[in-house]
Amino acid sequence: MILGHAATAALGRRLTHAPWAALLLGAFAPDLMDKPLGLLGLTGSRAVGHTGVMLLAAGLVCLLLIRFHRLRPATALAFLGMWIVHLAGDLAAPRMLFWPLLGPLPQPSGEGIWAALRGYAFFYLRPDFTRAMFWLDAGCLLAAGLAWWPASRRKRV
Numbered sequence: 778m779i780l781g782h783a784a785t786a787a788l789g790r791r792l793t794h795a796p797w798a799a800l801l802l803g804a805f806a807p808d809l810m811d812k813p814l815g816l817l818g819l820t821g822s823r824a825v826g827h828t829g830v831m832l833l834a835a836g837l838v839c840l841l842l843i844r845f846h847r848l849r850p851a852t853a854l855a856f857l858g859m860w861i862v863h864l865a866g867d868l869a870a871p872r873m874l875f876w877p878l879l880g881p882l883p884q885p886s887g888e889g890i891w892a893a894l895r896g897y898a899f900f901y902l903r904p905d906f907t908r909a910m911f912w913l914d915a916g917c918l919l920a921a922g923l924a925w926w927p928a929s930r931r932k933r934v
């Protein structure tokens with residue numbers, strides 16, 4: 778759901794006017810942690826970055842940055858909010874969210890880097906209309922498009 782996560786950041790920008798960097802970083806943070814390790818076959822494609830433990834750790838880091846580096850609380854909330862939206866958009870299972878309380882993280886699939894990359898590409902090139910993730914992605918793109926479209930038309934008039 779690469780485009781869908783970007784769309785949620787765009788929607789967040791439209792609704793909150795928070796900095797793009799915080800919104801995009803929060804929208805992609807779990808994948809930025811987990812996808813490279815997953816592509817290398819070290820973890821599943823969703824691992825510790827998609828857990829509540831990591832979200833709590835990110836929240837603690839934000840608190841420290843607010844206290845010692847003057848990070849604006851609204852910016853931290855935008856970042857953490859997009860992280861939560863990412864987990865919701867991924868339809869993260871309770872086992873992931875509450876790791877390690879409900880069991881271990883999924884094991885690496887062992888399919889290899891090219892199969893994983895092909896899977897990401899085929900998500901858009903050969904969409905599976907029966908999958909909820911496809912429609913969730915499409916819904917995020919539609920919502921962001923609707924949120925931004927009227928503003929862009931107003932500027933031209």
Ligand SMILES: [Zn+2]
Pocket residue numbers: 807808823827863867
């Ligand atoms: Zn993800």
